[in-house]
Amino acid sequence: SQQGEEDPQALSIQEGENATMNCSYKTSINNLQWYRQNSGRGLVHLILIRSNEREKHSGRLRVTLDTSKKSSSLLITASRAADTASYFCEDRDDKIIFGKGTRLHILP
Amino acid sequence: KAGVTQTPRYLIKTRGQQVTLSCSPISGHRSVSWYQQTPGQGLQFLFEYFSETQRNKGNFPGRFSGRQFSNSRSEMNVSTLELGDSALYLCASSSFEGNYGYTFGSGTRLTVV
Numbered sequence: 016s017q018q019g020e021e022d023p024q025a026l027s028i029q030e031g032e033n034a035t036m037n038c039s040y041k042t043s044i045n046n047l048q049w050y051r052q053n054s055g056r057g058l059v060h061l062i063l064i065r066s067n068e069r070e071k072h073s074g075r076l077r078v079t080l081d082t083s084k085k086s087s088s089l090l091i092t093a094s095r096a097a098d099t100a101s102y103f104c105e106d107r108d109d110k111i112i113f114g115k116g117t118r119l120h121i122l123p
Numbered sequence: 124k125a126g127v128t129q130t131p132r133y134l135i136k137t138r139g140q141q142v143t144l145s146c147s148p149i150s151g152h153r154s155v156s157w158y159q160q161t162p163g164q165g166l167q168f169l170f171e172y173f174s175e176t177q178r179n180k181g182n183f184p185g186r187f188s189g190r191q192f193s194n195s196r197s198e199m200n201v202s203t204l205e206l207g208d209s210a211l212y213l214c215a216s217s218s219f220e221g222n223y224g225y226t227f228g229s230g231t232r233l234t235v236v
Contacts, residue, residue: 057213057227057228057229057230058166058213058215058227059227060215060225060226060227103165103166105168115164115165115166116165116166
């Protein structure tokens with residue numbers, strides 16, 4: 016099966032630093048979405064970027080999309096302890112597919 | 124405003140049995156999606172409904188089925204349960220015609236023994 020694949024699988028950074036996660040996909044996309052999952056709040060939709068968009072911002076989040084490379088990146092600026100979670104990208108084409116996620120750990 | 128409600132929260136079933144899980148979307152939301160999450164396979168899309176019609180389906184065997192009622196509540200059914208069906212089943216609803224803005228429920232943890 017074709018999947019969005021997040022990279023890296025795990026990431027630990029100091030609080031206040033920026034965190035970047037990448038997602039690659041194998042099919043063409045209509046919409047690519049990023050989600051966050053932690054034990055406290057479950058799965059939360061973060062941001063959607065459409066195939067005709069190249070960059071999107073939402074608060075401390077910045078998502079880019081490179082359709083020529085079939086990749087997307089999620090940047091979290093000025094990280095906080097509450098950002099500790101797993102982050103998933105979802106490739107929304109004919110088949111909706113998630114990657115296995117990047118586990119982000121923010122160190123105090 | 125109540126969130127997405129999934130029942131039951133926890134469920135233990137025996138291999139070979141069948142199970143029905145329920146999802147009540149946020150009031151006014153007409154799109155409901157179901158997902159399976161396991162440590163090995165991660166988060167996988169099962170199916171999506173909008174206005175009682177299945178709009179999209181993931182790569183799961185026919186043992187997995189779902190439906191949506193006129194009040195937008197949705198159920199998913201798994202027949203002839205296998206050990207590998209043990210997972211967290213998540214439901215999400217959206218006020219839009221799919222594709223974005225989903226709110227997730229807390230999930231139903233199914234254990235097959």
